[in-house]
Amino acid sequence: MYNPSSLKAEEFINHEEIIDTLAYADANKDNLELIDQILEKAKERKGLNHREASVLLACDNKEKIEEMYQLAQQIKQDFYGNRIVMFAPLYLSNYCINGCVYCPYHISNKHIARKKLTQEEIKREVIALQDMGHKRLALEAGEDPKNNPIEYILECIKTIYSIKHKNGAIRRVNVNIAATTVEEYRMLKEVGIGTYILFQETYHKESYEKLHPYGPKSNYAYHTEAMDRAMEGGIDDVGLGVLFGLEMYRYEFAGLLMHAEHLEAAHGVGPHTISVPRIKRADDIDPTAFDNGIDDETFAKICALIRICVPYTGMIISTRESQAVREKVLKLGVSQISGASRTSVGGYCEEEPEEENSEQFDVSDKRTLDEVVKWLMEMGCIPSFCTACYREGRTGDRFMSLCKSGQIQNCCQPNALMTLKEYLMDYASEDTKKIGEALIQAELENIPKEKVKEICKENLEKIEQGIRDFRF
Ligand code: SF4
């Protein structure tokens, strides 16, 4: 029985409810009256539920799709302005005991190089990331209690936060590790992580079990209920995601929204972020072997609808996607992107020799961070290196209520400008710096509160004099 506030996976992600939802969406995909009503409701900016959202996803009326895109762009503008938060993934270890058939780190892949960073190697990786200008990381590690126990992950996080190289600092560490126990989530919270990210991969239980034939991850319920345990352990910023291309995208989309509705119903706070990865080529993995791949147009529609359905949830896109695709979905609602990513273990310090391939997937966007920052600014976006909220204790429902009241805008805009200024002073090329300085001057005018604008101007001058790390 479907029950969004239940803590049982099969009740809050209920297969029959998804099947009924898809049938309802098919039956109404040409019902323009209903579609207009749903779009009207979406304009209130309070989100849509999985049924309403699924009708919009099924609708193939060109005019209505255009309306969805317009609305997504408007919501993006109202909630996130033209700011894009930057981050980079850091792969700690690719030892893994799971059998995920779509990931090259699965235990049976014998021709991939297995690596695990020592604390010394982490220092070198982090210095390389700081030297690019990164302030926010997403840690990645396979599941292997012997090689990557929680103690190892905690030690890595402490090492990362302790490294201060020149003006560099990693100020927020988000963590993407396997589903674990309440006690271990509590440890992660205590060591000061930002968001706990865990992709569901697929919400379709039968497919999930086929795609995860062995290892701890094969337990669908344990994996699906991970965010509930994370919240019980005190982590209130959690990041959802599915790997598009594994199961029918309409099923995944409904499941993803049901998961968001469940977090809201059971814990009073929805997901902090949603990631939208698509399956990519990698060692031992051929994406064409998965026949549920989605084309760029459908992908863009999914991004636009996520923006409309969960306006307060950040949306993340990685370098799996090409520059062209990233350009399109940035406008439709994406709020965070990675730049200059390496998806191999130790990849920031050294290029890997061909025979030592330890990448999790092929990167499509291979530009440097400076190139990505410049490209964003040339499109009128503000690259933001802001990490302020969790450092100021603005997490979970406190964060969400600031978002819902619109007050967060008084923090995001000045923080974006001040962290961009730091980037320009410490890491940017001359060209990028020139564009950035002009952008900062123009964007100062978009800070809503006069007082905040004044403080921001003063802080920009102090950054010019060499002082760092201002935040609202
Ligand atoms: S997806 Fe994660 S759990 Fe699965 S094989 Fe890859 S690293 Fe291991």
Ligand code: SF4
């Ligand atoms: S102020 Fe908070 S919500 Fe805004 S960009 Fe910074 S961390 Fe994100």
